Amino acid sequence: MDAATPVSLFDEVAALKIVKPSLQIYVSIGGWTFSDNNTITQPVFGNIAGSASNRQKFADNILSFLNQYGFDGVDIDWEYPGAPDRGGKEDDTKNFVLLMKTIRETFTKSGRKLGLTFTGPSSYWYMRWFDIPGLLKYCDWMNLMSYDLHGVWDSQNPIGSIVQGHTNLTEIKRAVELLWRVKVPPSKVALGFGFYGRAFTLQDPNCIDPGCPFSGGAKAGVCTGTSGYLSHYEIADILNKKDSKRASVDVIHDKEAAVKYFAWDSNQWISYDDGDTFKQKSDWADDIGFSGSLIWASDLDDYELSAHKALTGKSDLGTAKSRKRSQEQIPIVDNTDDFLGKKCWKYKDQVDLENPQASSCSPDIRMGYDKDGCKGDDGECGKPICCPSKSGLKDCYWRGSGGDCNGRCHPGEVKIAGSSWGGTPGESGTGRCSRGGKAFCCKMGLFDDFNENCHWSDGVGSSCKDDEESIAYMWDRTGWGTVFKHGNHYCCKKSEPIPYKDCHWVGTGDCADNTCSDSEVTLEVSDRGWRKKSLCCTPNTDVLTTLDCDTNVCGDDDDCEDESGLEDGDVISKRSYIDGRGITRWTYAESGLVTRTALPGTSRNMLLKIPELLGTNIYKSLKLISRPYPPGRKVFKGEGLQTLPLMGGFRMLKDTCESTAVQFVKLSDLPRTGFQAEHLQEIQMVGKFLKTAVTGYLPSGAKLKAQVVDPQKLLDTWHKVYDVDLPRIGAVVSDVKDWTAPLTPNDRVFEIIGSYAYRTGMSLLPGDMNLIKKNIVNGNQPMAPAAFNKALNLVAKGDMEAAKLIAGKLQKTIGVFNYLNDAVLRDSLDKARSDFANELVIAGKYMPGLEPLAGIWEEFEKDLYGHMVQVATAFVVNGAGRINNKFSLGGAVSNSAVTALLYQSGKLAKAAQNQIKFTP
Template identity: 35%
Template sequence: MLFQTSILFLLSLLPSIVVVQAQSCSASNPCKTGCCSKFGFCGLGPDYCAPKICVANCDRKAECDPGGYGAAYVNHTTCPLNVCCSKWGFCGLTQEFCGNKKVTQPSCSTSFHKFERVVGYYEGWAMQRKCNIFNPEKIPLGVYTHLNYAFATIDPKTFEVLPASIEDQQDTYDRVTWLKKRDPDLKVFIAIGGWTFNDEGQPTRNTFSNIANNPSNQKAFIKSLISFLSTYNFDGVDLDWEYPEAPDRGGIGADYDNFPKFLSNLKSSLKATGGRDGLSVTLPASYWYLQHFDIKKLAKIVDFFNVMSYDLHGVWDMPNKWVGPYLNAHTNLTEIKDALDLLWRNNIPYDKVNMGLAFYGRGFTAADPKCLTPGCRYASGSKSRACSHEVGIVFNSEISDIMQSQNVQPVLYKDAAVKVLTYDTNQWVAFDDEETLGLKLNFAKSKCLGGVMVWAVSHDTENATYSNALGKLAQRSTTSLINIGIDNGVPQYERVQNHPQCKWSNCGEECLLTSRPQGCPAGWSPIQRSDPDARNGEIMIDDQGCEGQGSHYLCCPVEEGLPTCGWYGFNNGDCSPFCPTDYVEIGSNNMYCRKGGHSRILQKSYQAACCSKTVGVGPHRVSFESLKLAGQCAWGNYPQCDTQCSGGTSLMVASYGGTGGAFCWSGGTKFQNRPYCCNEPDQDWQYTDCQWYRDIGNGPSGDRDCKSGCPSDTVRVAMGWDRTIDSCRVGEQAYCCKTTSRSIYQRSDPNVERYTTALKSYLADPTCPADDIAKLKLKRQVNNTEGITWDIVPSGLGLSRRTTITEEVVGDMEDLITEIMESSSSSVGVQDLWESLVVPLFPALTITNIRAWFEGDIPLLRGARGDHLLGIFILCGLGFRAWNNEIVAATLGGGLGTIVCSTPTQTNYCQFDPDDPDHQPLRKRTRTSNYDWSTTLGQTTYGGHLVSQPYRTSNEWSILNDRTIEIYGQVYLFPGPGCTNFVLRVENRVAERRNGPLERTVTEHHVELQTVKMWYEAAIQGVLATERNVAAAPNPAGRIDPTFFTVTLVHANGPYLFNPLPPPPTGGQLLSTLQDRLFNALGSVANDGNFVIADEGLNCIKEKLWDDRTENFIDRSVMIATSSTTDPDDAQIALNNVRNVVAIMSFLNHPVIHSNMASIIMDFRRELKLAARIHLQLTGVTVPAVESFTNYYRSLMTRTGTRVRTFAAQWLDAIDATWANVNTPAGANVRAISAAIRTVAQSAAVNTQGFFDPV
């Protein structure tokens, strides 16, 4: 079945359909659309709406004036966006509106057109997703010319540009802009705005309007933006205003006029920044929203447009009776064509347009599982997936996972250029893969578009499957780096730079393309005349072959420099053509020459258009690259033209008209052809794909008439006609060629040069720089939500004070290690350098081994500069030798002197000594947990019994629904092998669970249930969390009234004593006490969105860290026994135990766990706020319950980090003392691993960002 008719088509029919359906009317039966005339008919305009004729709805106006209505009866004289006005006064695009009028479409060869831009959006929140995280370093080299970081925000009061989140500022900005080091031509823009920016209720809803409408606000915004771009190393800005003027998106009527004025001011200011002046604007693909953009004016200001030609369909179609709930693709190419047609109607330069592509699918739940083809009905959006976590959205990475796990394949719909995957009985998703991206890119090339744009790069698979496919298909005009390996020991790379050639515009393009000066494409300039006969400011114009239908204008690319050109040989009409020395003939005309008359047969002379081939003086002269191809060729004799090429040249083409007006003559009636002879020894500088054209551009249109234009991706070489076919009655044919005109620079990779220097310095003496430099690098206090919080290099690492290794060397080594670990973007030169200098000394440190060992480990140890803190960790904490041994142990299976820290047996940490009182409070989890609390204040003891809300144990979750995929698809386990590997394993156990119960796993409460008991007791005492036998610090909130806990929180129907009634608790179940609501916030059967399944042993260590009566997180006797002997097997056990305790920080700071915990704490605090209000209502006593808990929980998290640091220091000290004098490979390795673990452990802290926001 074919996809549904275009929505643009349907909407354009809607008004006229209504008119036809409501033909008869009366004063009591008014028209649905239009005015009702006294004759009983519906319509618009004076024949229906004039006061003497109209009887109902007389204020109705037509959208446009089809002719004769007059301004009083229409909203607009012409239709927005230059669409057609029907005879009924409605705007539309179909034949009913436009008749036989056709829009002039750009046309290029798909074989030769190259994109100037490939733009990719990277979502700032991508690294906080639950799964399928796509880090910036995974973006492959050479695919994208521009990356847009989405999004920054704007302060709605001060109009200051701000990071959207603290993670952006501290980490991700640097990681994205750092990619420019690897790709010299890459530009990174900051995108500002987005769909939610203008949502109802957002404080920024009117911010763009307020900026555009007020010069002072503009100045504040522009000043802040320029500072922002400089601070964070962005090259420009992408404004994503969704949408100006549209009332449903917070727009105002003045936006249409104000937006171009604002952008003009912005662009002028950016040009003064010295390079950070990029400016792009996103455009909608729908007529409804696009009509509110003055795209003609905007096109003159912006560098390019990003057209959001995706999301053409979604659940928002359901209530629309003209579209409805029918399965349709959101990237349907037939509708994209209609969307771009709106741009061509307004003469928007096609090379300023980037067509939007999607790396995600729009999904639906089919109404009938037996009807899953386009056009069938759907009931809702597709079910939320674990990673995208949004109804109706399925990332391409998730689609790949579905195809692999369910062994299903998509169906291709070639006309729509989409694929459709059906799965799980009734799930339907349309998406693009390499095949359909190819179809779309071929279309974009055929329309000569400047580029394509992707939302979003961060939806890709871990291996960048879709970005790599895009890179292969896009054929960028410039690819920054082509790695070619080593030459005589020096790493090399190639840089390819294309050089567009000067060319003549087609006849009359200066009229057809009013947004371009003299018909020149964007980035090109008309050339001024410099010959002696030129008038001031006169430009190079040629009317030859246009036959009164405009002129040809000479255009040259601005970035290549503009040559000196002129018309030569006119001699007041007595034409005698010549070009000055070192000039080349590029055109000719004869219509102003008297000699020989005006007959073609008698014409003997012409005047020549000539341009300088070089610039400069004497030995410093260099070629104009934009005329190099023309400079390699020359025309044969004139007017006796039938000669042969000579001097090592070869014939390209022969033309009786030469470059246009140079008609050959032999003294009779026989036409001769003038040869065009070229010497093109370099395959990178050649004319290609040449042919005669007679029907391109503007010009005469009769039978046998010829037009002298060329396709937009070619240059005109000659004019005349091809004698193998009929000649031209009027006009001339054009001989047009593609151009291969590029420079390939081969030189040493500058990155490799600096890496070589740094690496040799480090290998000569592999120690860290002075402490003060190391501290400068690491003292960032970065709360890295991916894992460890880094602070400073701890004392005791043996850092030597050095002068030979500088901070610059350390920075270069950080960059080098980063590149080595990221396979998607490290150059061949960098890889060859590493293999030649490092591997001979440390054989296990091959790039393959390193990447196999790290795999998903990299995200944990990243800090404020991408992977750079991981580099510091390796350089200063681990060292290359220990790193080598680690990889031998973990990757290659062990060897002499290696210590293998393997994944622990999961029950190890849950086997307690029954006589140890510290372990008594810890209970195995069941469907509910029970706690008794008790505390004495003065002479009074307060207490009670606590029962948590019921929750599912790890094997009680359904194995049939989507939550199964999420809960069992991400089971959190201890880190894998490797003593310095602190990265949790997150494994998909869905298949295993469907085959039976999971062993040794628990449903993990991120906030331990015992927290309630612990806080009750501390709050009555008015103290914070502290260690046992240490005096507790007072809680700044003071003591909490005991009756708050003993009466109010357990009061039957307590939640319903508040007026007005509070909203139901999260999950929606009715709970009878406020205490029940508190426990519900921590997780329950109803409120199950923040649970994960975790390793039982991991959970047991976490519980012990939490509990205020437990100090021994690992059996003390085991730690004493294993840390006091020089047996490597014992050392391995001791180091592994310490590593696993430190890894609890990795769990608590994991982006998913951290996000869940923040949500839980905020929910718990909201419930406390409600409880405090009810207590005031019941007792008249105000209790600072929220403040008390906030202070307590903050101190609890501080204590947790302190406990980890203390535990690690205690037992690492013991291990170091035991192995201090053991001079064996095993001894050296134990000491190195201990130092590495210490580096991480000393910075252990829980990230509490987002826990304590106002409630």
């Protein structure tokens, strides 16, 4: 990883936690190359560890990084402190311990449970510079590099130039003895496994056993391209092919050393691990009690992931190819490969332009043509020039005139093709240039959007402001420059993605070559420039694809009240459930179940209309009454607080729309506005459950297998007081006026949903996410089709807020499931789920006629969550499809809102298929 690594990679890695919430992701800092001789980075670790201020600054920066990207820890890979042949100093040993102490203390103060590890060698030469017991006072474990025990470097060591297994267990056992001698427990050590082999060129092709001399490293692999080193997939490729220079490849398994080796191609030799030797080492490690293992490196495996399968013993890991194919089958926009001239092309041969079939660019669009010597009138014959519909290009024109032509694109244009002939429309006819050439230039439709946050500095010799960055320079833009004072900078806001990269002036001499290359846009033209002629820049497509979902996705009629202010009073600052005249503002209704919303935290009355559900007037309707609960930040106060598992709430990790992870926010950092106290098991789930209990139909529409409940017995017992003493639910509450203990099936069931006494199943969530969750539970789309279409029409007009609204709905729909699957929160949810199911068992035991409820709930809960997954996945994937279809004919050419929405919805559709899931 280097400066060329895209920042988006960190988000993509963090997104793996969403697929598997229990996954812990660490960032490793350092490595062999980082501390290599004759590099500018070699002294970095020593300088950081050498002073208290540098140590603290480094620790603070690590914490900031981990918080920003949601990583769980850091591994420090200093290779190697103290070692004189690696630029080490004597004080490095103690300073390394001090560095780890500072990092650990910084992590502890942050309130997050973050991991800290270090990577260590297996050779005594380097290990002697590590105070391993001192380091482990502050680190969770040590990553032991129990590979690379041998290599071509042995020729410079006393052992000499002889081939040996680089992962042999015999020497690994000797290496760890050094750890046991200083009382390092095996549980603090992770054993390293290599998905590669060390390879040599033999001096004597007939001597192929360990201990035979080598003359140097083996030939470089076709993929790794490094002498003396072959990846697992390159080794597999050798073994799967017949060797023309040797009758067969004989693999030798040294069972005592737990390593394999073979010779091939006359004089090549390699040692490596496979399933047999992985198992030998793993069994030994398990016997010793190592904490775990590490791999160098996963990307060295083959497409079948055979090394991973061999090491883990699991055959159900899939393949890299199958994962890639499954991604490719989604027909949505999730990249910018078509942008500008990246995929534009020109016919090789001349065709009849008036023949639609012969001159078709389908599925791309014809942008123009090059006459290229064709006889006849303009437009009759030529080579069509074609671009994808989503290239973002329009208004194409041939530039260049006169005998020299010197075609040069104008500001905001991109060169797509060049020719001595050209076509129409153009600055001149289609006659051939005597020298130079013409340029086929198309207007970048989003040029103005790209430049929205940029400008040329004002005045001669002016510079950019402190909050701006200069991305280009012009020697004399005003015409008033002198040799003493001149120049203007092109300045862009640092707070926004920089719109252009690699800006440079072209056009030397008489300007015969003054046109930007393909996929570059002409930002400015000048007779002087930087003593050159055209300013060429590569557009940064992050500007196209970045969309911040920093908008509230609640509509005007949405139930998204802000409960955060409900701490010292019951007045809601935003739209109230009940207005100042005491009139209920909204009602919610579904077939057979009507609820009238009340002030947040108060009981809610719902009516299960059994006569309508069963089509008979024999039975009455059943009234359901939820239990009062502490709204907003009141959930963190009172006697029931002891039952609340988490002192804080959840929100989306980032505003960036393609980021679907959620984060826990501790109470001290929780915003005072925008959040609601939410029930992990929604209040309306009880009504939906009882609807299934009397009708026999599940939320998905499937038929219930269990016996239904007799409606009359449900009516007779739902509000009946138990005549036995039952276990108390939650805490004893004496600090809430008019609070009463739950004594009926209705009250005890709703008590588990969430109340002043029982808050295990409660949390705090932004109002818009809570609304999306409620809609999904009810089987409704998070955004009604009519509202979706209305917003799409606004996007077509360039409305960026409408694009944010749609993308925000898609993003937060996925976020709801990442919230429900959060590793910490899920424990609380599962406890509440278990308590709810147990309460139904109690009802069936002591209330005659309610015996079927427990069995019905088991079917209902599984079906409900499955239906929620189906509804949410369909909303995101189908929504992305509707967006793609709406703008499939090039609607993004000059509309940044369309472009951003196309990209973000494509990303979110892919994410939905992995992340929208819930297994009860």
